[in-house]
Amino acid sequence: MFESSKKVVVKLDKxxxxxxxxxxxxxxxxSQQEVRDKLYEWGLWSNDVEETISELIQTNFLNEERFAMAYVSGKFNIKGxxxxxxxxxLKLKKVPDKMIVNVLKTINYDDYLRTILTCAxxxxxxxxxxxAYKRKYKLVNYLLTRGFENDLILEVLKNNNLT
Incomplete structure (x- = not known):
């Protein structure tokens, strides 16, 4: 007859x-937030969730800085x-602002400019x-959607005669 399309929520003990x-x-x-969401999904209460997260941090299964570094590396090097x-x-994953600033500093400036050029x-x-001006507009718009800064985009385009 009719099959239920609802997920069966499995309640787990701590x-x-x-x-x-x-x-x-x-x-x-x-990220801590991904794990927190998953623990709530598994039916844990909030005090159990926080205790579990603390235990994961102490045993080094969970490390926000390591996550942030891996995220930056993957999104920059692989996805461009x-x-x-x-x-x-990173903000969506609720990584602290100070940590975001620090991990973004790990991106090499020359590699960053090279990536903008390659994408362009x-x-x-x-x-x-x-x-020409419509082509430039479309190109700049595309690079903006890829998350690059407007001033750097214009600098790279100008320096490489792509405008």
């Missing part, structure tokens, strides 16, 4: 949740995101616009 959370954190770096977009992503050159090939 010990089982800790073991499952350890596995969850070992699989890939997680700019600092603005990376910062927004790749996008230029796909823009079929004939008028």
């Amino acid at each position: 010990k089982a949740a800790l073991a499952k959370a350890e596995h969850y954190c070992a699989y890939q770096e997680r 995101w700019g600092k603005i977009k990376i910062k927004q992503g 050159e790749k996008k230029l090939k796909t823009i079929s616009e004939k008028e």
